[in-house]
Amino acid sequence: MRFYTLAVLLLLTLAPFQIFAQNETQSSVVDQINLGVKYLSEKEHAKSIEELIAAKEASLRNEWYTQAFNATLNIGTNYCLMLDYGEAFRYYLKAYEIAIKHLGKRQEMFVVNNIGILYIEEKDLPKAKESFIKAYEIAKDLDDKEIIGTYGINLALVLNKMGELDQAKKYIEEALPLLKIRSNVLLLAKIAKAENLHLREQYVQAEKLALEILPQINNLSLINEGVTVNDKITLLLLISKIYEKQKQYKKAQKYALMARAAQPNIEERIASYGSLANLFAETNEFYKAIAYKDSVIIATDSLYSIKNTALFKSEKVKFQIQNYQHELLESKKTLKREKQFFYIIIFGVVLIMGFLIWVYKNNSLKHKQRKRIVELELEKEISDHLLIEEQHREKEALVLLEKERLKNELDIKNRELTARAMYLASKNELIEEVVDSLSVNTQIATNTTLKGRVNDLKKHLKKDTQWDSFFVHFEELNQGFLDSLRAKHPQLTPNDIRFLAFLYMNLSYKEIASLLNITQQSCRKRKERISKKMNVPKNIPLHAYLSEI
Template sequence: MAFFKIIYISLFVFFLSLVQEKSSYKQNHPLTPEGEIENYLNKSIHFVKIDLDSALYYANKSHKLLEDFPSGSKKFNLYKNLGTIYLERGNYTTSMEYFFEAKDIAASALLLEPKNQDYMENQLDILIQLGVAYIYQSNYDEAIIYFNDAMLYLDENKIEDQKVVSSIKIKIYNNTAVVFLQKQEFDKALDYYKKARHINAEIGNQTTEATLANNIGICYLEKKDYDLSLFFFEQSLKIREELGDKRGVAQCYNNIGKNHALTNNYAKAKEYFEKALQLGREIGNTESIINSLQSLTTLFEKTQNYQEAYETSREWTQLKDSLFNRETVKRIAQIEMNHKFEAQKELYQLELKRREVEKDKAKLTYLTIGGSLVFLLSIAVLLIFLQKSKLKNMRLFKEKLELKHLNTTLEKEKLKKELDFKNRELTTKMMYLLKKNELMQTLSNKLSTLKKTAISANQKAIQEMVVEINSKKDKDVWAEFETHFTAVHPDFYAILNEQFPNLTPNERKLCAFLKLNMNSKEISAITFQSINSITVSRTRLRKKLNIIGDDTSLSNFLNNI
């Protein structure tokens, strides 16, 4: 015994010396104003999930010190924290004021430094927090707008730290799922929770894992899969107990209680609801208290414990109404005084109403049958009208198609006539060129004959004239032909070069002649090549154009280009 006393005294002296040393250190190393602000703010954030009164106390101390400092990150963090505290306490008006103050600070900072990573994270954080605040007020459409804005901002701006990006995406997915959960769109909610959980598996954040497990449990609870919902609630509860998250533990107690109530295990349900209520009061979390009281009220009504149901209902109603309108407290108190009397009165009136319902039941049946017949008749008339309208629209559509087809046919015929006319015009011009060539050839021949009988002094001049006529003849014929041909078929050469880039200039000329359905003799007259040479060139061209067999003629092939 003496040995244990010595140990206790030694431990006491040791701890006392530590406290004194710590106190001495603080006296010798006082915190700067910025350090004090940071210290109080960190304490406030720590107590948010444990004790809201303590959280508010330290936040106010930090707020008092911050009054003399310019707006910046510390004020942003403080206002966001104060908004969260008042949100948890159920004072939505004050909460939103602080959140919007924080949003203005974040926006102002981004105007000065748009690429600052901390400021960008602050902007995302406050958008998500505002969405959460609207969820608390059951304004789900507004909440979704803020979550969508946060995701859009995240997509449009580059956050370098991928862990931060993952964490923000988890928050957005989780809170979006909460909205769908409240709207009773459970499959959509589960999809978003699973996306968030998949990302969190890489990060390993236990707080987030507990939140997601709890929310997934709620989805399965609503889907009436009670075994699976209980599994996720207990998984979340275990993590939150290890983390010391009292607010989260109270939430899990409430959900486990609901799970037991729905499986008719009322004793277990009551145990968990009361544990949740006690813990909610301990930490001062209004939302948790309301949920517990509401659940207990429902449970007491099911078990016909009307006295306790009345007590919990009264407290629940008072708290719930106070969240939205503090000025109605007196009126609520008066309503609550009359509640018991009204409840008893309703019990007496139930039997009378039941009898009235029985009397009205037959009448309602006839009215229902009559209404159903009128409804079916209206549907039939509507269907007939819709069918007639559909047939009329189909007829009009068919007539429109026929008219369009007719216009297209006429347009094609017009274009074909125009093309035939231009081809005939081009052929006429070609015949003119042929005659012109023949004339020049005749002139050349006569000059050659004249050269033989001419004196020596004139023979040289006559020969030069023959050479010039021959060279000019070939060049002018092709140039004139190409000018007229391009005017009629402007895209022919471009398409030909694109499909068959390896053709020589002479082969491209040959293609142009063949497109006009000119025969070898006519081509020979223009090019001054022999018919045999033209035939060989045509054979070579067929190979280059990959024309196999005799079924397709060169002219038909080229006319399709």
């Protein structure tokens, strides 16, 4: 029973081609592979192999292993369909090597399954079983339900042929629930189950299931989904065998004749002819039985002739491919010679250009030397000018440093003077606190002597001669400030000038209030009054104005 081989083969070899190119070059390789598959489906094997070999070589050069695998696998399929199983096996092994080294389990699974199909064609059932089991176990690892079901049916069909019916039944029962959405493979699974029942001599159940499948397999839509003519013939022959076992020879002959009529392939007619010869012998129609026996012999001879023709075509294709590869090699050699000639021309041009560049650079060097001399003279003049400017800047820097030093000294002395003023202020503040505390004492108010002493302290606060010494020092440190202030604002009183001196020293209101024995509020009001008296603009702080005098 050969019904499952081509269907599964094409299913598994065409599936990997639904891929997408990653760039323009890969896209062209993918297109080339798809064209090879198209020629394969049209049985134009020479064209298909030529396209696929070119795609394989390009893919291997660029390390595009998925494309290399697909091309190699389908080259093997071409040879399989041409009945050159040895060459098909060789390319399947190449695809297997690519899958193992560079891809994964899924690609390995496809190759192993196709190798199993080759063993079926060579009638090596143990090897076929071994390959199908390996493919089935990989599908299990990948947890691909549909592929598990499909490979389970492959195994069941081989096990049916080998008489391992219990094992076959186990795989069929496992596969059936997994193939509900794959109508074509589901029908193959049911055919395998019917065959298993037939081999178990459960003829009534086998007959019921086979007759149930037959209307479905006659449905054209299912045939379009992948059920082949071979599947229908296999089912018809199976029904014929079931009736034969039940000794219903007329019914058996009817279905065997239907199988023969439906089969255009001479190879598959051999089974039909053999079955018909046996059936007509059972009904004592020896003339027809002998005729069908002769047909078996003729069909067998025709099959050998077809196989020989197929092998001749395979060798012819191999010759064409070798010729194509030879032409490709010659083309590469020609291209290599052209490249060498091109490189020689480039080398000559480079030498000539190098000489011209040397002449140009020699003249340019002389010109640059003359230009450099002029530049050096100009640089010397610029350097001298820069030296003079640098010396001038150094002098200015020394002047600025001297001014900064004097300013720092002035700041130091002003800080000392401020500290002295703060000392005077704290002293006056202490005296004022003592006076205030004594003034509220009732005993001192009745004591004339103590009261006189308190009044002396109050007079001391008003007539502290140390303030005159303070302003003398202030004038020494800030030469010209007081004179410039009096000259610019003659309307200022001595008290105003004293207040402005404290502001100039950057004392706070609290510090000035302590020095002048007044409140901070009075300080603010005095500042506003003096600013108006001096006509200082409102947008300029008084301290900033004093700093500019």
